[in-house]
Amino acid sequence: MTKRLREIFEKLLTAFGQRHWWPGDSPLEIMVGAVLTQNTSWRNVEKAIDNMRAKGLLDMDALHLMEEDRLADVIRPAGFYRVKSKRLKALITDIHVRYGASIDHMRQVPTWQLREHLLSVKGVGPETADSILLYALDRPVFVVDAYTKRFLKNHGLYEGSDDYHDVQKFFMDNLPRDTYIFNEFHALLVCLCQRYCKKRPSCPACPLMDERGCA
DNA sequence: CACCAGGCAAGTA
């Protein structure tokens, strides 16, 4: 299976090119995006992030000082704005308390410990934590999301449970533990699913389709 | 009109 996954990776990379994920100009912006995109289309998240940028809120101290209810108004387009405002504040507060509001200090902490810290924040689950670890902090952690599971199911590549950590282990055991590979692979799977894997695999144009069938 | 979108926490049986 290791070889098969590498082949798929190469095919997707050739078909779609580098994805340059995660969209965002700073680690903090990526963390914010990771929370805002929970069960929400990226289109709406962008509107919320633009609002935040316009108000100078993509800033550790500004966010920390911002009142929760006012932040909720700013991020309204992303939906679930009350709970997401609370979650953003909880995350920022945790970063202030644990790391003195410094991303550089976060970078000194081992990955497993960072992950536990992130998961202890109310509103940060496995996917959000791993997105932050991989895309904001460059740690070699595979991100599992709805697209990842849909891809595995549609292409019949994996027989195990769809539990988050089982799926994650499947990828991490069958790929080199490399930040670049995990970053690009996840981004390519999102690209694939958004175009071809909506419900079923193997539209004729799917880049994974070949003479043997799909994937 | 219904349904989905890069989840998570809290409640119930």
Added chain:
DNA sequence: TACTTGCATGGT
């Protein structure tokens, strides 16, 4: 432990 519900906007 396993399943359900609330959260809420905007696009198709």
